[in-house]
Amino acid sequence: MIDITTPALLFPALSLLLLAYTNRFITLANLIRQLHRESREEGEEHVNMVYSQIRNLQRRIFLIKIMQMFGVLSLLLCVVTMFLLFFSVRPVAEVVFALSLVSMITSLGYSLAELRISVTALNLQLSDLEGGCPDHP
Template structure:
């Protein structure tokens, strides 16, 4: 394994972290809008959305955490390979891939919760 193998993950992990950050920013904006819209009186629909939003915040934070750990392990892999520590480089690279996999699985769950949030909004439209 050469240093270029883990280096191939750098752009992918960077773009993934950027996408996660964008999801977080959109979520924060939705929470602010919900807060302004609801004011002091919170409807049942909004309470359901709040539970949903809390779950998504936890998942996005975990997605980001595992993405950053993957990035760090990938960097350690390159550094170990630079020092000709082949086995350590391979172990760090494998751990980086596992961390990236965890991040992506959490992303899948977050997408599912996001779809549930849209269904709650559609339910609100149907009830009007």
């Protein structure tokens, strides 16, 4: 059995989660703007050189959009749950709250996928840098 405080407990977690997703999005947006400026300055050959990075950024932006959508849906369903509990519609509230939890799990799953892509890209850049170091065998 859940009461009205149960979905309210998720509010801080969901708010922080959405803030983290927004920060990821802003970071990617700034990187894309930087790449766009560089491509304008350096021309088409620069765009061809960073094509794989552009594809990576497109996938990450897509995943962040999905993460945010499911995060917002989870928050919305928590509010609906509280509304239903306030009006004593407990069976429906429990189903809606379960859907909220599923939405949050889905959002976190997409977050893991985006994180994996991000770490893979960083490791590729690090290995490229490491290969160019004079002390590296």
